[in-house]
Amino acid sequence: MSKRFSLAVVLMLPLAVFGDTQDPDYLAILQAVQAAGARQAEAGRWGLPGWRPNEHYVRWMKRFGILPEGFDPAKDPLGPFETDAAYWRLLWHRTPADGIASRADRD
Numbered sequence: 001m002s003k004r005f006s007l008a009v010v011l012m013l014p015l016a017v018f019g020d021t022q023d024p025d026y027l028a029i030l031q032a033v034q035a036a037g038a039r040q041a042e043a044g045r046w047g048l049p050g051w052r053p054n055e056h057y058v059r060w061m062k063r064f065g066i067l068p069e070g071f072d073p074a075k076d077p078l079g080p081f082e083t084d085a086a087y088w089r090l091l092w093h094r095t096p097a098d099g100i101a102s103r104a105d106r107d
Contacts, residue, residue: 047080064090 018026044051053061053073061067066086067078 051080053078053080061087066090 020026043054055073058067058071058073061083062069062071064087066083071078
């Protein structure tokens, strides 16, 4: 362990991760964060008016039987709270007395 590092740990001083804002690693991380922010701005905030699900969300909700196979994310309305609630209900424990014991029983 370097003397500088051990002294910083003892004194609880912050260590510089990047030399400055022109550091290549800093710029790479900044670019990734900005790209993620742009994707978020394009998609909108979950649950707010104008939000549209991405193709991955739609694919999985169709796969779990929450959304119909013909669901078109560009045209069809989607209630994100209701859709997620239906998904989480799939994970509730059920017994044969409840009707459907598992997803396999539905097929």
